Amino acid sequence: MSTVKDSIDEIIRARHSVRAFLPNPVPKTLIMELLDLAARAPSGSNLQPWQVYVLLGPSKEQLVKKVCALHDDLFLHPERREEFKPDYAYYPSKWISPFIERRRENGWGLYSLLGIAKGDKEKMHQQHRKNFEFFGAPVGLFFTAHRSLEGGSLIDYGMFLQNLMLLAKSRGLDTCPQAAWNSFSEVIMSHIGASREEKLICGMSLGWPDAAHVVNSFLTPRLSAEAFTTWLGE
Numbered sequence: 001m002s003t004v005k006d007s008i009d010e011i012i013r014a015r016h017s018v019r020a021f022l023p024n025p026v027p028k029t030l031i032m033e034l035l036d037l038a039a040r041a042p043s044g045s046n047l048q049p050w051q052v053y054v055l056l057g058p059s060k061e062q063l064v065k066k067v068c069a070l071h072d073d074l075f076l077h078p079e080r081r082e083e084f085k086p087d088y089a090y091y092p093s094k095w096i097s098p099f100i101e102r103r104r105e106n107g108w109g110l111y112s113l114l115g116i117a118k119g120d121k122e123k124m125h126q127q128h129r130k131n132f133e134f135f136g137a138p139v140g141l142f143f144t145a146h147r148s149l150e151g152g153s154l155i156d157y158g159m160f161l162q163n164l165m166l167l168a169k170s171r172g173l174d175t176c177p178q179a180a181w182n183s184f185s186e187v188i189m190s191h192i193g194a195s196r197e198e199k200l201i202c203g204m205s206l207g208w209p210d211a212a213h214v215v216n217s218f219l220t221p222r223l224s225a226e227a228f229t230t231w232l233g234e
């Protein structure tokens, strides 16, 4: 007999970032159901910092066109990258061990699965570009928060996002959370009609997975709890 525990374990284990989707639409009622339940996430003083923008059809396509064109332009003119600043620093400005090694392992793992050799900048660019096509997903999501909110709200946001991804998985849908969009905050915030008081937290692709695509066989390792846990008072 399958228990609640088994189901939760299974969903947590089954979720992984999906980077190739089928074009089949996701019903609006289903998206609302996921968002309603995801909002059961805890947040300090119940601030509920989340603001969600759902992009479908032409609105999604227009943004994809704009940002892909920008991404291509920056590939040809890397000196212009400075002009595109995220609303907050997602990654450290200085990479140190062991994080730099984990980042490299993750990046090269994905590229080698796709047959992209180290130094093949054109192919890397094309793969990175798929972020800005929402990896072919029918639903593009953007998450914003009020600029006055601090780091604590990012913790709360993470719980909301994880709820959303697990809920999606439980219904046969998949996701890819995306910080790649963050550099293009200005273009995105204007496109979605967000106010100047909001900051972009991240984007997310949502849809039905393309199970046949090799990119979706990419599974990532984790350290065991033993490696990151200190016991005291035994």
Ligand SMILES: Cc1cc2nc3c(=O)[nH]c(=O)nc-3n(C[C@H](O)[C@H](O)[C@H](O)COP(=O)(O)O)c2cc1C
Binding pocket: 015, 016, 017, 018, 019, 106, 131, 176, 177, 178, 179, 180, 181, 202, 218, 219, 220
């Ligand atoms: C907030 C956040 C932002 C991320 N941004 C991107 C992104 O822009 N593009 C991408 O392909 N993956 C992105 N990822 C996915 C991570 O690479 C992935 O979660 C990690 O490698 C672990 O793999 P898994 O999600 O398959 O378990 C992001 C993940 C998180 C949590």
